[in-house]
Amino acid sequence: METNDSMILFANREAAAIELMQELPKQLFLEENTIILGLSEGGAYFANHLSQELNVPMSILLTEPIYSLINPKLAIAMLGETEEVVIHKALVEAFDIPKDYIYNEAQSKYSNEILGYIKKYRNAESLESLEDKYVILVDECAETGLTMMTAVKTAISLGAKNIFIAVPVLDNFVYENLVTICDDIFCPHKIDDYISIEYYYEEIEPFSFEEIAAIMNKNKIGK
Numbered sequence: 001m002e003t004n005d006s007m008i009l010f011a012n013r014e015a016a017a018i019e020l021m022q023e024l025p026k027q028l029f030l031e032e033n034t035i036i037l038g039l040s041e042g043g044a045y046f047a048n049h050l051s052q053e054l055n056v057p058m059s060i061l062l063t064e065p066i067y068s069l070i071n072p073k074l075a076i077a078m079l080g081e082t083e084e085v086v087i088h089k090a091l092v093e094a095f096d097i098p099k100d101y102i103y104n105e106a107q108s109k110y111s112n113e114i115l116g117y118i119k120k121y122r123n124a125e126s127l128e129s130l131e132d133k134y135v136i137l138v139d140e141c142a143e144t145g146l147t148m149m150t151a152v153k154t155a156i157s158l159g160a161k162n163i164f165i166a167v168p169v170l171d172n173f174v175y176e177n178l179v180t181i182c183d184d185i186f187c188p189h190k191i192d193d194y195i196s197i198e199y200y201y202e203e204i205e206p207f208s209f210e211e212i213a214a215i216m217n218k219n220k221i222g223k
Contacts, residue, residue, distance in 0.1 A: 009169055009189050009200045013042065013140065016168035016201070017049040023186040024136075024166065029054050033161075034134040037061040037127075039151050041207040042140035048215045050138060050166065058219050060212075061127065061137070062117045063150045064109045066102055070095055078146040079106045080154040081114050081127065086146055120209070121216050131159035137182075140204075141197045142170040145177050152181050169200050 010016035036058040038047030044060055051058035065075035068091070076097060077087045085106050092102070118124055135155045142148050148165060155163050165178055166186040171194035179185050189200075198204055 007195070007199045008202050010202065012201060012203045013045050014049075016140070017046050019188040020046065020166055020168045020186065021050060021053050023188055024050070024054070026054060029056055029134055029136070031056050033132065034136065035059065035130065036136045036138055037151065037155070039063065039137060039139040039147055041212055042204075043138050044212050044215050045207060046140060046166070046168075047138045048219065050136065051219060059127065060121050060216065061151050061154060062114050062121070063147050063154075064113045064117075065146075066105045066109060068095055069097060069101060075144070075146060077102050077106070078150040079109050079114065080150040081110075081118065082154050082157050083110055084150060084153040084157060086150045086153060088144070088146060121212060127154075127158060129159055130155055130161075132161045133159075134162045134164065135160040136164045136166050138166045140168060141194075141200070142167050142174050142178065143194060143197070145170075145174040148174075148178055149181065152178075169197075170194065 034054065034056040036047045036051050036056060038044040038058065038060050047058040062081040064079045066077040066079060068074040068076045076091045077085055079085055085102065087102060118126065137148060137151045137155065139148065152163055163182045164184050164186065165182050169189040169191065170187055172190050172192050175185060175190050
């Protein structure tokens with residue numbers, strides 16, 4: 001895909017992570033009360049970088065999209081690893097998608113996808129309680145906000161004391177929605193008319209399982 005150079009914000013993930021780190025108030029996040037959770041494969045990269053800079057633990061919080069019956073590439077809901085479901089109400093109503101379909105898909109996705117990822121990335125260990133923790137939810141972008149909303153809901157269900165969001169770039173409309181459900185958002189680039197992540201990075205390559213597994217092994221809580 002050709003990229004419009006005027007849209008490029010970052011050379012690569014490393015450059016984006018450096019900018020993102022500059023947004024965080026280091027004095028707020030102490031080792032004994034903070035955990036960073038990456039929300040995707042790319043999110044694991046950013047969580048690892050911020051974890052090293054702040055000297056706090058990190059892990060991955062898993063989500064899985066539920067797609068439309070009509071368009072298999074269109075996410076109409078998101079499932080979290082503690083089985084929360086966040087529904088994109090406008091899309092569900094627009095396509096007249098039955099709620100039963102969404103919740104049946106959620107059960108299937110949890111059994112067939114999320115439990116597998118928990119085994120793959122965390123050796124089948126569930127996320128520990130987040131009671132009294134400052135939780136920083138990190139991803140490489142926030143396109144619709146569905147993933148981040150699901151992560152916030154999961155963190156609340158696990159007892160998080162305060163929830164913060166950190167992303168290098170997100171749409172202003174998504175920002176306005178997310179800022180109402182968390183304590184603060186750290187983001188160097190809030191933009192209008194967000195397109196897609198590859199438009200904002202000069203170079204953005206997929207993360208391999210081996211790279212993510214290496215990050216997770218290095219950052220095992222309690223290791």
